[in-house]
Amino acid sequence: MPNWLKNAVFYEIYPQSFYDSNGDGIGDINGITEKLSYIKDLGFNALWLNPCYLSPFMDAGYDVQDYETVAPRYGTNADLYRLFDSAHKMGMHVILDLVPGHTSDKHPWFEESKKPQRNKYSDFYIWSDSAWSRPEGYSWVAGMADRDGCYMLNFFNSQPALNYGFNHVTQPSWQMHYTDERVAGTFDAILDVMRFWLDRGCDGFRVDMADSLVKNDDEKTATASLWRKARKMLDEQYPEAMLVSEWCNAPRAINMAGFHCDFILNHYGKLTYYAFRHKDENGQNKSYFCKTAHVSAHNMLRQYLDELNETCGKGYISLISGNHDTERISYMLDESELALAYTMLLTLPGVPFFYYGDEIAMRYIPQQSKEGGFQRTGSRTPMQWDADEKNLGFSSADRARLYLDVDRGDDAPCVRQQLEKPDSLINTLRKLIKLRQTYPQLQADGKPEILVCNDDGVLCYKRDDIAVAFNPTDRQAVLPMRTDRQIFVTGNATNDGDNTLLAPQTAVIFALN
Numbered sequence: 432m433p434n435w436l437k438n439a440v441f442y443e444i445y446p447q448s449f450y451d452s453n454g455d456g457i458g459d460i461n462g463i464t465e466k467l468s469y470i471k472d473l474g475f476n477a478l479w480l481n482p483c484y485l486s487p488f489m490d491a492g493y494d495v496q497d498y499e500t501v502a503p504r505y506g507t508n509a510d511l512y513r514l515f516d517s518a519h520k521m522g523m524h525v526i527l528d529l530v531p532g533h534t535s536d537k538h539p540w541f542e543e544s545k546k547p548q549r550n551k552y553s554d555f556y557i558w559s560d561s562a563w564s565r566p567e568g569y570s571w572v573a574g575m576a577d578r579d580g581c582y583m584l585n586f587f588n589s590q591p592a593l594n595y596g597f598n599h600v601t602q603p604s605w606q607m608h609y610t611d612e613r614v615a616g617t618f619d620a621i622l623d624v625m626r627f628w629l630d631r632g633c634d635g636f637r638v639d640m641a642d643s644l645v646k647n648d649d650e651k652t653a654t655a656s657l658w659r660k661a662r663k664m665l666d667e668q669y670p671e672a673m674l675v676s677e678w679c680n681a682p683r684a685i686n687m688a689g690f691h692c693d694f695i696l697n698h699y700g701k702l703t704y705y706a707f708r709h710k711d712e713n714g715q716n717k718s719y720f721c722k723t724a725h726v727s728a729h730n731m732l733r734q735y736l737d738e739l740n741e742t743c744g745k746g747y748i749s750l751i752s753g754n755h756d757t758e759r760i761s762y763m764l765d766e767s768e769l770a771l772a773y774t775m776l777l778t779l780p781g782v783p784f785f786y787y788g789d790e791i792a793m794r795y796i797p798q799q800s801k802e803g804g805f806q807r808t809g810s811r812t813p814m815q816w817d818a819d820e821k822n823l824g825f826s827s828a829d830r831a832r833l834y835l836d837v838d839r840g841d842d843a844p845c846v847r848q849q850l851e852k853p854d855s856l857i858n859t860l861r862k863l864i865k866l867r868q869t870y871p872q873l874q875a876d877g878k879p880e881i882l883v884c885n886d887d888g889v890l891c892y893k894r895d896d897i898a899v900a901f902n903p904t905d906r907q908a909v910l911p912m913r914t915d916r917q918i919f920v921t922g923n924a925t926n927d928g929d930n931t932l933l934a935p936q937t938a939v940i941f942a943l944n
């Protein structure tokens with residue numbers, strides 16, 4: 432287990448939209464390098480970059496055309512190596528996005544696989560044995576290649592599934608078992624990609640759709656067996672490298688497949704949500720942190736605590752503020768509610784991830800789809816650096832050339848203006864990260880002990896000798912213990928006899944004796 436994870440707080444960057452260093456309207460790698468000290472000043476010590484590889488961008492880069500080349504619009508491989516190096520010098524780690532389930536249909540492997548003549552890549556993708564009938568289950572494309580067969584998709588139509596075989600072979604004429612030597616080369620190719628970047632300074636990977644590799648694998652045992660190979664390679668050759676999965680089932684991802692971390696994400700239909708957001712029976716969005724739309728703490732934490740019980744000591748659960756697939760967390764929570772949510776994110780065990788812009792409550796801006804984003808596009812708008820600068824400081828390009836327009840609202844939240852206000856969200860977050868880094872009790876390991884979990888919304892948990900209490904409601908509430916040694920408060924917590932009165936929307940971190 433990489434030791435640095437104990438204390439890691441990640442910042443996710445969507446490279447298109449972070450900082451444009453050369454004025455062409457789109458964010459780039461050198462822009463990220465220029466802003467490293469901003470990220471570090473907030474206390475973040477690790478970065479996850481969304482895919483930055485050569486791609487036709489039918490799915491914002493999750494359709495990879497070349498796993499080992501940085502897309503020219505973001506710069507060069509040398510720029511990325513320099514980013515690794517600068518980050519390391521500042522004590523930070525950088526992980527890349529690994530997309531093993533599918534490639535772009537423009538990937539040279541697929542161009543070869545499409546050919547009717549047998550070649551090295553014929554079995555790299557999943558082909559049925561006739562262009563005339565699409566097999567049942569999964570999604571297929573027919574009639575787009577001279578090869579007689581349909582090819583299986585893993586996501587959008589531009590993303591053919593790589594072939595890791597089937598766990599249960601039901602149609603032997605075209606399905607291969609996952610142990611068949613004809614498919615062994617596929618995972619080896621992905622291991623090569625991992626080594627390529629690790630050898631050049633990358634510190635690990637966020638693994639896209641990690642559970643999607645082997646087909647007809649409902650229990651995911653075959654898919655897990657592949658990832659255990661990857662973990663073995665890391666343990667032997669790159670013991671400080673980390674893997675975090677988009678699996679959303681920590682017991683499987685960690686205990687079975689050997690991932691160091693797994694994200695908690697809820698999927699409702701085609702939308703992805705972070706852990707702190709729920710839909711009620713009527714499909715209404717709710718969150719524990721909302722003053723009014725109340726979800727019990729018990730409901731919010733159930734999945735997290737269950738998964739933590741099963742995985743504790745073997746790997747970490749990653750709670751997130753949101754990501755490039757979710758609506759922005761500010762769409763649901765206002766600034767005081769966000770302060771409570773971030774207090775929890777930074778004081779529960781696991782490895783927390785923040786999505787760029789969530790530190791200033793950047794808004795979700797519904798708009799026309801860009802590069803396969805659809806409703807996700809509203810969460811992918813450019814970072815807002817300074818209200819007084821052109822394009823809020825994101826880019827010097829003309830407005831019409833921007834990758835996506837910046838938030839044009841008069842009150843668009845911006846970094847510089849928020850940093851100047853002592854009680855702003857960004858300064859609260861900075862304080863919280865600092866606290867977590869000062870107190871090892873608040874870091875990734877261990878389990879919280881729930882001290883209070885009341886129907887009126889009051890929640891209090893303890894981590895060794897530090898406790899954290901919340902009152903998210905719009906009414907004063909009573910915490911049945913004193914909080915004499917307060918380390919951090921948002922809202923107000925006043926001792927009163929044997930109790931503490933928690934003002935509406937309060938979170939307090941305090942030392943126990």
Ligand code: GLC
Nearest residue numbers: 490493530586639640755756
């Ligand atoms: C993951 C990514 C998402 C992408 C999809 C297909 O869910 O987070 O952005 O579209 O996989 O690669």
Ligand code: CA
Nearest residue numbers: 451453457459
């Ligand atoms: Ca640029």
